[in-house]
Amino acid sequence: MLIAALEPATLVVLLLLGGWMALDAAAVGQFMLGRPLVAATLGGLLAGDPLAGALAGVLLEALHLNHVPAGGARLPDPGPGSLVAGVVAALPAGVAAGSRGGALALALTLGIGISMAGGELVARHRAANTGRVERALARGDSLGSVLRRTLALGAARGVGLVALGLGLAAAVPAAWVARWPFALEWTAALVGLAAFLGLGSVARTPVPRGRGALLLAGGVAAGVALGVLFGLPDGWIGSGSPGQAGRGRP
Numbered sequence: 001m002l003i004a005a006l007e008p009a010t011l012v013v014l015l016l017l018g019g020w021m022a023l024d025a026a027a028v029g030q031f032m033l034g035r036p037l038v039a040a041t042l043g044g045l046l047a048g049d050p051l052a053g054a055l056a057g058v059l060l061e062a063l064h065l066n067h068v069p070a071g072g073a074r075l076p077d078p079g080p081g082s083l084v085a086g087v088v089a090a091l092p093a094g095v096a097a098g099s100r101g102g103a104l105a106l107a108l109t110l111g112i113g114i115s116m117a118g119g120e121l122v123a124r125h126r127a128a129n130t131g132r133v134e135r136a137l138a139r140g141d142s143l144g145s146v147l148r149r150t151l152a153l154g155a156a157r158g159v160g161l162v163a164l165g166l167g168l169a170a171a172v173p174a175a176w177v178a179r180w181p182f183a184l185e186w187t188a189a190l191v192g193l194a195a196f197l198g199l200g201s202v203a204r205t206p207v208p209r210g211r212g213a214l215l216l217a218g219g220v221a222a223g224v225a226l227g228v229l230f231g232l233p234d235g236w237i238g239s240g241s242p243g244q245a246g247r248g249r250p
Helices: 008-024 036-047 050-064 078-093 100-138 143-170 174-178 184-203 212-229
Strands: none
Touching: 008 036, 008 078, 008 143, 036 050, 036 078, 036 100, 050 078, 050 100, 050 184, 078 100, 078 143, 100 143, 100 174, 100 184
């Protein structure tokens, strides 16, 4: 099983991070810890492969970038789900050689599913807050005590979502993941075709006249520079074929 590779202390840290990310989205801090790229990279780091976690985070970030928190929009809660995705994407480095494509597919599936479930729970939590405050004030409770209970419930939501995601991942045998028919680079490319369509909405964001091309060129140059300076380790991505020709590579 995938999660069997994690140490008990790592699992505890992941659960605590899930609670923090649930609060970081709006209630406490807003340090952007729960953004998919950050959360998934942290998950990959704790699982032993931050680069694999970052790849899952990039794809999840692209899927979430076009979600605008305006009005009464009901949005996913990406933090806990992305943390789980980063962990799952990273684990095959020490579990099953050649299963990185399948691990990424499973990671993204869990990340999106947990994020959607988290968004639904957030909406229900906020809808219940009005009645919760009214009942607490009727009992004579202070607003501070109401706030502490609300924050505790939010943190519990994050812990529960991470536990759910890790539990679902634990139910999937590593051999099943290894049977995914596409190598890592093709899995990322196929998902990226859909994920980066959401960036079209970001591209329509108004920028000073004449600066659009400059910003695009700067982004491309920065990406190329980072790729040259911090090139991927040999063998991390398999061959260029859409199948699992690179299964035997670590």
